[in-house]
Amino acid sequence: MGLEVPPRDAAVFGPVSIPRTRLLSVILHYAKLDGEDRAHRFNARVTLPALLRRYSSPEGRSSTFFGFMSQGAIVALAELNAMAANGETELAISVLAPWQNRGLGEAVLRTAIGRVCHDDGRDLVLHVNAQNKRMVRLVTRLGATRDGDQTDGRYIFPRT
Numbered sequence: 761m762g763l764e765v766p767p768r769d770a771a772v773f774g775p776v777s778i779p780r781t782r783l784l785s786v787i788l789h790y791a792k793l794d795g796e797d798r799a800h801r802f803n804a805r806v807t808l809p810a811l812l813r814r815y816s817s818p819e820g821r822s823s824t825f826f827g828f829m830s831q832g833a834i835v836a837l838a839e840l841n842a843m844a845a846n847g848e849t850e851l852a853i854s855v856l857a858p859w860q861n862r863g864l865g866e867a868v869l870r871t872a873i874g875r876v877c878h879d880d881g882r883d884l885v886l887h888v889n890a891q892n893k894r895m896v897r898l899v900t901r902l903g904a905t906r907d908g909d910q911t912d913g914r915y916i917f918p919r920t
């Protein structure tokens with residue numbers, strides 16, 4: 761499995777849980793994002809060695825994942841982190857460039873809202889930089905409320 765991206769007309773299926781045994785597929789997904797998309801995803805420029813360090817560290821090991829797959833590759837991904845202290849679960853999502861603008865981002869976010877806010881009874885929180893217009897549109901369209909300062913928007917879907 762390399763850095764090739766499945767063609768946009770290939771079959772896609774999901775959402776599926778992505779176990780920690782598939783962590784390499786997660787890292788490859790992040791490596792396949794465009795530079796700007798990866799910077800938006802992590803709110804920072806992140807290199808491949810930094811990704812490898814992050815997901816082998818104790819902090820990286822607390823994440824859980826689900827996503828949409830095509831030809832064995834993750835084309836859309838949700839990374840969830842349940843924060844023990846405050847009953848919140850943090851979410852970050854990403855979709856490979858050729859697979860964007862066909863509803864996968866919205867499907868990932870809707871699935872996360874169902875699992876976290878309804879099934880787990882926890883608040884779902886996303887940190888979205890104001891420059892990330894596409895993601896701001898997506899969370900706003902699905903009804904998130906916003907707090908935080910001008911640049912680091914904190915968007916919340918409350919538990920139901």
Ligand SMILES: CC(C)(COP(=O)(O)OP(=O)(O)OC[C@H]1O[C@@H](n2cnc3c(N)ncnc32)[C@H](O)[C@@H]1OP(=O)(O)O)[C@@H](O)C(=O)NCCC(=O)NCCS
Pocket residue numbers: 796797798800801802851852853854855856859860861862863864865866867886887888892894895897898
């Ligand atoms: C933000 C991001 C997740 C959106 O993913 P996506 O799969 O493109 O999202 P969607 O397809 O659901 O929606 C995107 C747009 O496509 C449109 N769209 C959805 N289905 C469509 C279809 N079948 N035909 C045409 N347009 C469509 C949506 O209306 C939306 O339009 P808008 O941007 O004008 O509001 C993606 O751009 C990404 O991975 N960005 C980099 C990482 C990132 O910023 N992550 C956020 C950190 S929390």
